[in-house]
Amino acid sequence: MxxxxxxxxxxxxxxxxxxxxxxxxxxxxxxxxxxxxxxxxxxxxxxxxxxxEQFRNKAKMVVTGSAVDPVIGILGPDGEGVDLRWCGLHEPPVTAALSPLAEFVARANLAPYDLRTRRGELKYLLVTASPDGEVMVRFVLRSTEALARIRKHLPALQEALPRLAVASVNVQPEHSAVLEGPTEIPLTPAQTLRMAVNGLDLHLRPQSFFQTxxxxxxxxxxxxxxxxxxxxxxxxxxxxxxxxxxxxxxxxxxxxxxxxxxxxxxxxxxxxxxxxxxxxxxxxxxxxxxxxxxxxxxxxxxxxxxxxxxxxxxxxxxxxxxxxxxxxxxxxxxxxxxxxxxxxxxxxxxxxxxxxxxxxxxxxxxxxxxxxxxxx
Structure with a gap:
């Protein structure tokens, strides 16, 4: 590879x-x-x-940079963000979702959380793809301050991502490396992603684990x-x-x-x-x-x-x-x-x-x- x-x-x-x-x-x-x-x-x-390659059904992306110019990927050794939107490990539906999500971050003015200053709202974007190409998107936020803006601009994201099946906000207020918090706020009527595996439909909820x-x-x-x-x-x-x-x-x-x-x-x-x-x-x-x-x-x-x-x-x-x-x-x-x-x-x-x-x-x-x- x-x-x-x-x-x-x-x-x-x-x-x-x-x-x-x-x-x-x-x-x-x-x-x-x-x-x-x-x-x-x-x-x-x-x-x-x-x-x-192209085998990972999920992306757990740190969001850094600014609301106007978000960086979606990982933190480098120096603590700076590295944009990994085109990582070759992700399944195509995951990769296809990341650039529209970057545009959505700017549209909804979601300030990335800054570890050094402890300011900002958006910590992570979590994206999961089903075998038939539908996606689940979770916004991990420090608080609910940006919730109204996310809801306001969600239709634009749904238009840009027609296979978006499930969306939610997870609230993780702690200044720590914990990925998600206990509170999950639905944004879409559907709250399960259908994972068709060996003829069985596994209904994956936002906080449920599934193999990568x-x-x-x-x-x-x-x-x-x-x-x-x-x-x-x-x-x-x-x-x-x-x-x-x-x-x-x-x-x-x-x-x-x-x-x-x-x-x-x-x-x-x-x-x-x-x-x-x-x-x-x-x-x-x-x-x-x-x-x-x-x-x-x-x-x-x-x-x-x-x-x-x-x-x-x-x-x-x-x-x-x-x-x-x-x-x-x-x-x-x-x-x-x-x-x-x-x-x-x-x-x-x-x-x-x-x-x-x-x-x-x-x-x-x-x-x-x-x-x-x-x-x-």
């Missing part, structure tokens, strides 16, 4: 960009296998590749569901379920299968519940809750547990519960093989028997690894 930003040393986020893509994949496979050293008998499937790479995410959900189908469970619990993709796929494959998803984010659970109802999956239900607390309080033992935790992993408490629970199989999707290895050390009775690297993040050292654990 050729990148003018990298060549000019304006952005060095793509740390592996100079390596041929085949070497990147081989390196990630070797890294994952090394992390699981000591676990004999793991069947390693070939790594699942990604498109090398839609095509590889779809492959991840197919792979996990295939493994679950081989086990033919009657009950599945998906901890850290997010907007429910693993749970919904498991429920759709067998409508007699009882599936429960648990997640701390109420927004994500609302998305998952909406998607289940839309798909007519009465066998899938979702609950707001902490994964570890749920496991400790639940009396039943499901046939299969799915975990898809954040980078820190599931942690010792949940790993210890899984170790003593009697659960026969765990499908563990990890974005950090280091935390996966730490968790496996706490549950020695659940041994990895199959694994696959899925390259969710080309041009970087990051990847997803899907592992099937079986009680020995």
């Amino acid at each position: 050729q990148c003018s930003y990298y060549d000019a040393a304006l952005c060095r986020s793509c740390t592996l960009i100079e390596r041929p893509y085949a070497d990147q994949l081989a390196g990630k496979q070797a890294h994952a296998r090394a992390a699981l050293t000591g676990h004999d008998g793991v069947a390693w499937l070939p790594p699942h590749p990604s498109a090398e 790479n839609t095509a590889v995410a779809a492959a991840l959900y197919r792979e996990a569901t295939d493994w679950i189908d081989e086990l033919a469970p009657s009950s599945v619990v998906d901890l850290y379920c997010g907007v429910g993709p693993f749970a919904l796929h498991a429920a759709a494959r067998d409508t007699e299968r009882r599936v429960l998803g648990v997640e701390t984010s109420a927004e994500a659970i609302a998305s998952a519940t909406h998607s289940a109802a839309d798909a007519g999956l009465a066998n899938a239900r979702f609950a707001v809750g902490d994964a570890t607390a749920f496991a400790a309080d639940d009396d039943g033992v499901p046939d299969v547990v799915i975990v898809n935790p954040p980078r820190r992993g599931i942690g010792p408490d949940l790993a210890a519960w899984l170790e003593r629970s009697g659960v026969r199989h765990v499908v563990y999707s990890s974005c950090s093989s280091a935390s996966l290895a730490r968790d496996l050390a706490v549950m020695p009775s659940l041994r990895p028997v199959r694994a696959r690297v899925l390259d969710m993040f080309p041009q970087t050292a990051h990847y997803e690894v899907l592992t099937l654990l079986e009680r020995g």
Whole structure:
């Protein structure tokens, strides 16, 4: 992949960009296998590749400069803004949205937030694209001071961006690196972006998490569901379920299968519940809750547990519960093989028997690894 930003040393986020893509994949496979050293008998499937560019379905852009001349991109090492509107990683609908958004910032007189002076309103622009090209736009503001101007000029943005499906304002008043705050203010009647994945419509709400790479995410959900189908469970619990993709796929494959998803984010659970109802999956239900607390309080033992935790992993408490629970199989999707290895050390009775690297993040050292654990 050729990148003018990298060549000019304006952005060095793509740390592996100079390596041929085949070497990147081989390196990630070797890294994952090394992390699981000591676990004999793991069947390693070939790594699942990604498109090398135009694969990111979302952009999280810092806004600097001025309202008249906004800079949409990242902060450079010197603290100055670097315009990344034409980053080659973004899907075309994301790229197509960024210049109209820059014009909208000027039209609505949205002063970018200045970290040094702590003045200004607009902190970030968050843009997400669906597989069919619709976009969600979120304006992260310090306060609601600019809300009336945004609403006034929104029709002009909708005219410039005819595929704009969802728009909202997020209020993040803190002077910190926290991306968003708890308050979300809708700007459009629609407040879910439809993400069509493997024949399922996932209804993504503004504060819900979805994987960055839609095509590889779809492959991840197919792979996990295939493994679950081989086990033919009657009950599945998906901890850290997010907007429910693993749970919904498991429920759709067998409508007699009882599936429960648990997640701390109420927004994500609302998305998952909406998607289940839309798909007519009465066998899938979702609950707001902490994964570890749920496991400790639940009396039943499901046939299969799915975990898809954040980078820190599931942690010792949940790993210890899984170790003593009697659960026969765990499908563990990890974005950090280091935390996966730490968790496996706490549950020695659940041994990895199959694994696959899925390259969710080309041009970087990051990847997803899907592992099937079986009680020995």
